Amino acid sequence: MNIFAVGAAYTDGDITTDPVLDLENATVEVKTVVASYLRAFDLLGKSARFDVLLPYQDARWEGLLSGEPASVERHGLDDPRLRMSVNFIGAPALKGKAYQAYRSAHSVTTVVGAALSVTLPLGEYKKDKLLNLGENRFVFRPQLGFVHTREHWSYELTGSIFLYTDNEDFVGDNKREQDPLYALQTHIVYTARQHWWVSVGAAHGWGGENKINGENKDDERRDLLYGLSGGLPIGSHASAKLAYVANRSSKAVGKDTDSVVLGYSFRF
DSSP states (O other): OEEEEEEEEEEEEEEEOOGGGOEEEEEEEEEEEEEEEEEEEEETTEEEEEEEEEEEEEEEEEEEETTEEEEEEEEEEOOOEEEEEEEEESOBOOOHHHHHHHHHHOSEEEEEEEEEEEEOSOSOOOTTOSOOSSOSSOEEEEEEEEEEEETTEEEEEEEEEEEEOOEEEETTTEEEEEOOEEEEEEEEEEEOTTSOEEEEEEEEEEEOOEEETTEEOOOOEEEEEEEEEEEEEETTTEEEEEEEEEEEEOSSSEEEEEEEEEEEEEEO
16 A cells, blocks of 8 residues: 655744853744655565655744844755554554454454654755754664554554764764654544544653763753644545644753644555
């Protein structure tokens, strides 16, 4: 099965940076358009998928730089992402009527899977600028998760680790290193017989302290994310999705943002 999707997101909020940067009362507004392609396939009898995500962003930052009002805008490609996942417990790879028969006979199921995503350093990046769309580094994200389904309800839990390579051109010729960032996320999903669905979820991320030229910046992340989303089928091959996501930081360095996301996908 193949799925092509497009989406748009609007994000705004406050950001707090390292005091050494002399940036205060900073806000950010980001408009994002995303195109993605997903292919689901049979891997040794288990269901697997590979997907590609290509984002384009229009971002604006405002604040006080050395006590004076300042703003900057960036337009261009963000870093693209590749992801490979496989379910190794539950979720056999089935088609059509065989899949429908399996779902009818198994109203209670548990699926366990793993994934690896790679973010590529191909987005817009200027090494003489502090604020960029791309990060000029690879990000590897191994994941392990499970989904337990009982009739119309599904309960999901996923653990992730973000592993960052070094950025050797951070604001000039500086070197930026970052410790791993750890994350846990959970969702409760209700799927109706008519195939529309709603979900509530929450996530917590921690770690990710930076070093600049070997000096610890004491900027460990502690973020809480929560949101609500829903999806609606459009005919037999398409669907639409609407979501709201909030990000709240409990540390001195971080961001407090709100995002609204609208997506459309087509299966073929």
